[in-house]
Amino acid sequence: MPIKIVILPEKNMQPVHKAQAGTFESSDIMILIEPLDNDGDNHIELSSSVGKQFKDQINRDITELLQKYEITGARIIAKDKGALSPTIKARVETAVLRSLDKQQGTLK
Amino acid sequence: MNQNKINKRRSMLYIPGNNPAMLQQAGVYGADSVLLDLEDAVALNQKDAARILVRNMLKSNDFYNCEISVRLNHIETPFGIHDLEEIIPLQPDAVRLPKTENVEELKKVFEIIEKIEDAHGLPHTKTKVHVMIESALGVQNVYELASFSPRIDAITIGGQDLTADMQIEKSKDNYGIDYARKRIVMASKATKIDAVDTVYVDVEDEEGLREETVYIKKLGFTGKAVINPRQINIVNEVFTPTESEIRKAYRIVKAYYENKAKDIGVFAVDGKMVDAPVVTRAIHTLTLADIDPETIK
Numbered sequence: 001m002p003i004k005i006v007i008l009p010e011k012n013m014q015p016v017h018k019a020q021a022g023t024f025e026s027s028d029i030m031i032l033i034e035p036l037d038n039d040g041d042n043h044i045e046l047s048s049s050v051g052k053q054f055k056d057q058i059n060r061d062i063t064e065l066l067q068k069y070e071i072t073g074a075r076i077i078a079k080d081k082g083a084l085s086p087t088i089k090a091r092v093e094t095a096v097l098r099s100l101d102k103q104q105g106t107l108k
Numbered sequence: 109m110n111q112n113k114i115n116k117r118r119s120m121l122y123i124p125g126n127n128p129a130m131l132q133q134a135g136v137y138g139a140d141s142v143l144l145d146l147e148d149a150v151a152l153n154q155k156d157a158a159r160i161l162v163r164n165m166l167k168s169n170d171f172y173n174c175e176i177s178v179r180l181n182h183i184e185t186p187f188g189i190h191d192l193e194e195i196i197p198l199q200p201d202a203v204r205l206p207k208t209e210n211v212e213e214l215k216k217v218f219e220i221i222e223k224i225e226d227a228h229g230l231p232h233t234k235t236k237v238h239v240m241i242e243s244a245l246g247v248q249n250v251y252e253l254a255s256f257s258p259r260i261d262a263i264t265i266g267g268q269d270l271t272a273d274m275q276i277e278k279s280k281d282n283y284g285i286d287y288a289r290k291r292i293v294m295a296s297k298a299t300k301i302d303a304v305d306t307v308y309v310d311v312e313d314e315e316g317l318r319e320e321t322v323y324i325k326k327l328g329f330t331g332k333a334v335i336n337p338r339q340i341n342i343v344n345e346v347f348t349p350t351e352s353e354i355r356k357a358y359r360i361v362k363a364y365y366e367n368k369a370k371d372i373g374v375f376a377v378d379g380k381m382v383d384a385p386v387v388t389r390a391i392h393t394l395t396l397a398d399i400d401p402e403t404i405k
Contacts, residue, residue: 021157022157025127025128025129026129027128027129027132028128028129083128084128084132085168086161086164086165086167086168086169087128087132087161087164087165089164090128090157090160090161090163090164091157091161093160094156094157094160094161097156098156103156104156104190105155105156105159105186105187105189105190105191106152106153106154106155106156106157106186106187107152107153107155107186108153
């Protein structure tokens with residue numbers, strides 16, 4: 001059952017388009033990010049194989065990255081397979097940069 | 109990074125840079141060195157993801173007692189400069205530069221590395237550079253490359269790309285890269301740095317791996333890259349001295365210190381003459397066996 005959380009935005013930077021990062025492999029997390037037509041709230045939908053124990057921590061990791069990049073008006077769908085914190089933050093960061101068309105040093 | 113690492117690189121384990129499970133477990137398998145790969149193990153459309161993931165892992169993951177090196181993309185690709193910008197500030201033990209062919213490339217990369225270090229207030233000495241030879245031109249220029257800077261402390265050979273560049277099949281006996289191996293070893297000996305051999309790709313063939321490792325050790329290589337954790341023990345075993353080798357080295361070094369105190373330069377151990385090169389080799393053997401020669405005094 002996905003966990004839905006609403007986070008209040010601090011500033012305005014909305015994803016330009018849908019983007020994703022990560023995989024469904026064990027120890028990884030798949031992040032899908034897309035712009036929302038709303039008043040700027042971010043919506044996180046998290047499902048995790050370790051959600052019973054770690055959902056709060058995973059949400060904190062995702063939120064931290066969204067705040068770092070001042071993301072607003074985004075839906076984040078996260079399918080976690082037991083990723084550690086550095087992996088969660090890496091996948092969210094990658095998805096955010098891709099959604100903003102700001103990823104560097106890669107082929108699309 | 110860990111300050112108490114052992115000073116040897118028998119086995120260097122490649123870890124694909126976009127695989128979180130393998131990255132977080134990289135330090136537990138017993139390799140002397142882990143080689144986090146941003147180059148050939150990463151798809152072209154995942155370079156950004158791997159770079160960010162490896163950066164985060166360098167910040168927070170425990171690689172235990174392993175040397176940590178990162179294989180970057182070549183500076184002339186669209187990815188190389190971004191790899192340097194993300195990885196150098198984390199000060200891994202080493203970065204590996206693939207497909208190196210000439211000194212001009214090295215000059216360019218070293219300038220960028222030092223600029224990044226200066227911008228972050230970091231020393232120019234912490235992160236070493238491993239030069240990877242993967243082309244005929246690189247083989248021809250290997251001594252100039254190996255001696256370019258004291259920061260270069262290992263030279264390595266990439267068999268797959270080298271055979272492709274030579275337009276030959278990569279055979280199981282690796283006959284086609286034999287000259288390149290020997291030339292690379294000689295450059296490493298001339299510059300007193302490590303030489304690390306290419307991977308053995310058939311992970312099922314453990315006997316073949318052992319035979320090849322014995323052979324490249326005889327050539328003078330100091331270690332070998334591995335692509336699967338099950339290859340580590342075999343490579344480590346081959347490069348670890350036997351008990352009789354260690355005992356003999358111990359006797360030589362002990363006799364060396366005793367004779368040195370009496371100002372005697374050449375002496376005999378087990379009925380054989382011992383001079384400076386023999387002592388140097390014995391000290392190296394003890395080091396590989398985790399014995400500090402200084403403790404024998």
